[in-house]
Amino acid sequence: MTIRKLFILMLLSAFCVHANAQDDITSNINTPLLEKYIELAKEYYPKRKMFKASELSAKAKIGVAKASYVESLNASYFYRPDSRSIIDVVNPYSVNGFQFGVNLNLGMFFRTPYLVKQAREEYNSASFQTKEYDILLASEVRQRYYEYLQWQMNLKVKNEAYIDNKTASDGLRFKFEKGEVSLDVYTKAKVLTNSAHSDKLESELNMLRAKEALETLMGKKLEEVK
Template sequence: MKRLNRHTFLLLPLLLLPLFFASAQEVDYNRVIRPKGQTGDDVAERLVQLAWENYPRNKAVQAQVQIAKEDVTKMRWDWLNRIQATGNINEFTLQGQGAQPIDGGRQLFYPRYNFSISLSPGMLIAMPAETRKAKQNLKIAEHTVNEQKLLMRNMVLQLYQDYLMSKQLLEIETRAMETITTEYELQEERFRQGKVMLQDYTATTNTYLGQQRARLQAESAFIKSKYALEEIIGVPLESVL
């Protein structure tokens, strides 16, 4: 038992090592959505790129990042609002030394310009805190953009997969329809000639009608999957394929 525990203790770091490497990996969000012109012939990547460029929600989250950046810049210079400058414009300040001295040789309304800075202990604490808050809001906005990239990529790839599957199913149902149509027409001719029983002809007819229904359902699913994908990418699918 002691030997087993010892071996387990020695193997434990080796078992945990992949977990440390896995946790150290970070997502390169610049590669989640490939830059324009770098998708090559990969249709799926092109669809993801188009969706990111055209879907309104993506533009909204990117706009939030710009707003957050503006807020950070604003907070960095907010202390300038505490500085005040005033000037005295009157006959004495305009005439300078030529004005009549008053009050023991000193002129009133001097100096011409007054500068003041209004700060309080609360401001000294609040201003840095507001700046940090603005920076955190910027990080949140950037994380929201990255999250939207992952969601958009997943959504587009799933919709594209649904489109491909529905297209294949439609092709299968179409070929089956062609085969059953041939059998139905042949059976119908035989029935007219009295070579098959009504029961057999009815069974073939029901199979034919059932296949018609299956093909129509497959066609409807295909069209809907196409519309769903076009809703996200913002352009006709034919312009991409």
């Protein structure tokens, strides 16, 4: 077997494995699981919690603004014993018993509807910001999930290519020991095997990075999500 034929054979083997594995990437997308990842990210990710807290705070301000209606009213009462005389310099009321009064702060009363409207608009704004971030966060989770699947499948490809190359290299080693192939042929096969092993390790590292990036959004290991 010539070096050229050996090289072509090993490349074709790796290419076939790569092509077959690529066909399975789309079918490996687990939509229900992906939706769980998105919901977990919404529950865990700190920045999303910040937007949600701002939304709830703005909602609470609506109630505070409505309470201004009550603050614009001031009710009071006074009690004068029946035994007191009608004319009293210290307590100059003309009626004995309970007396009630209500004061209305017109400025605050007419300002309150505008305060309520302002509070509602601030709540709507905060709510829209939360919804916008939910969309962006969901998109980020999907992108990281797809990237994780890509590197997971890539690792499978590289691993199979490494196994094929190693199998071929081991076979040539036995032939080399028997004197059936030259040292140059065996050395070339070892170089291809080492290169395939290096590619496998690089893919594994990228897969782990993609996995960690996805887990960072959810606050959980992928193995913990079922």
